[in-house]
Amino acid sequence: MMEQVNLYFSGKRAKLLEELKDFIRIPSVSTSPDFRKEMFRCAQHVAGLLHQAGLEHVKEFSAGGYPIVYGDWLYAPGCPTVLVYGHYDVQPAEPLELWQSPPFQPEIRDEKLFGRGASDNKGQIFLHIKTIEALLELTGRLPFNIKFCIEGEEEIGSPGLSPFLQANQDLLQADLAVISDTAMLGENQPAVCYALRGLLGVQIDVRGPATDLPSGSIYGGAVQNPIHALVHLLSSMRNDNGRIAVKGFYDEVLPVPEQERKALAGLPFRDSDLVKRLNAPELFGEEGYTTLERAWIRPTLEINGIHGGGEGGQTIIPSTAHAHVTCRLVPDQNPQVIFNRLAKHIQEHTPPGVEVTVTAEDPGHKPYMTPINHPAIRLAAEAYENVYGVPCHWIRAGGSIPVVETLADLFDIPVVLMGFGLPDGNVHGPNEYFSLQNFDKGFRTLCFYWLRLKDCL
Structure with missing residues (x-):
């Protein structure tokens, strides 16, 4: 046939x-x-x-x-x-x-x-x-x-x-x-x-003064800049070694069987090929894991976009700043549980002078x-x-x-x-x-x- x-x-x-x-x-x-x-x-x-x-x-x-x-x-x-x-x-x-x-x-x-x-x-x-x-x-x-x-x-x-x-x-x-x-x-x-992997999408909105303000006059140095506050929040979510710093983020992550890790290591994949394909300076990821393990069997938290403030040379203190964050999840992580922990982390790390709203895009996907x-x-x-x-x-x-x-x-x-x-x-x-x-x-x-x-x- x-x-x-x-x-x-x-x-x-x-x-x-x-x-x-x-x-x-x-x-x-x-x-x-x-x-x-x-x-x-x-x-x-x-x-x-x-x-x-x-x-x-x-x-x-x-x-x-x-x-x-x-x-x-x-x-x-x-x-x-x-x-x-x-x-x-x-x-x-x-x-x-x-x-x-x-x-x-x-x-x-x-x-x-x-x-x-x-x-x-x-x-x-x-x-x-x-x-x-x-x-x-x-x-x-x-x-x-x-x-x-x-x-x-x-x-x-x-x-x-x-x-x-x-x-x-x-x-x-x-x-x-x-x-x-x-x-x-x-x-x-x-x-x-x-x-x-599962997926959780989150929108983070930071609000400071009611309107954009000139960064000189009596405002520069007198009020919190929402972009600075947002950068602080985002930076607090991951350490220098690529590990996510949100408390409890890894609690339900299952250990990968050694047999599977060996199987992944045996695949015809080379980091150098990926670097060349991406034209990137080098690869980066969670310390202690191979590239394929980071990409397939470990969870992630990625900043997908940031916006706020003026364009060009506008010297302002913006009234708002925004970021979009997604988490790729692995068994047995639950999107709602991870959202709750992420929201709590943001609440605990919000700098003075701003209000922050955290919104899940949908219930997420397991x-x-x-x-x-x-x-x-x-x-x-x-x-x-x-x-x-x-x-x-x-x-x-x-x-x-x-x-x-x-x-x-x-x-x-x-x-x-x-x-x-x-x-x-x-x-x-x-x-x-x-x-x-x-x-x-x-x-x-x-x-x-x-x-x-x-x-x-």
Whole structure:
């Protein structure tokens, strides 16, 4: 059967690339109301792709914001049911001047397809849709049942997804979830991701005088500067060795088994390669841990942005200052507990002369670890190895995919993370791309997986 699969995708490669380009051309930026019309157009485009693939009951559900697109094929009684999740919204493309080609005019260079959303997540969900289309065209049926749930608000925290999943549990019930929204370890280094960090986002607002004041006159030296106060607060959260100084921050962090640390140390990863890729002076992180351990198995607290005061040479004492902070969390940290400890730390370290407000952006998202001994997850590694011809790695990911923990808890099912992106794919930056090697091998890997799934569930 795989020989037929190979011939199918070889013959349709040019057509499939053009279809993916059409998908990328839709500027489905969920973070800005300026793209509202394009968001709905993209949802319709996704529905059209599902129809074309041979799926049924295709529908755009309203979830209070942008549509969630659903479709299914349910003609395999007694066989497992798989839920495939993805998203059609993308990050903003700015700064546009840093793109070598326009972000929504996809272009192929050096065996890479460049464009916003090429990897996150249009290219990867496109692989799934077209794989199902191929199997239905080649065999007329599937050896399993399948449901697609493709949302349009992942890049803004998926506010409508959890309520939708809870309200439609019967519709979406499955034996397994499969998601391709992660990266491999590197080019031709396939990897199954078995853990994701959780996420807590916090806004810190510091208020001093009622209005901006001149820094001379009788004000300079007479009132607290909110920016100074904010810098003091932020500096108090981490020590010089990279360890987070918020009391209780690490209380629930589980020790990493020595076997896992040895496995991570054995991965084909070198700090020098990362320094070169980032063009950074050097790496930095929590003392006592390797780079991969810091990025995957340790929690973080990062300052994402600071603003306040005037522009240029304005000599003022600003009335307010603001910062955005995010924490990546690991098992068994709870976002609400960490928020409470962070808020208490800020209260205890607030300098005189200002008032500080701390706001959680949402309830936060818990970390997730998958049961890596589950047969359906082991099959993912087998599929990679069969198509790529090299050993598959087992990795964690430093990022967060909130829906993973929700699906696992709500439906009590394993979640398989089969990513086809690359670590340097620039998924949230200029010149995002999708490797054409992974475009070609991704179809075949997924077909291998689907064709053998029934035997391991």
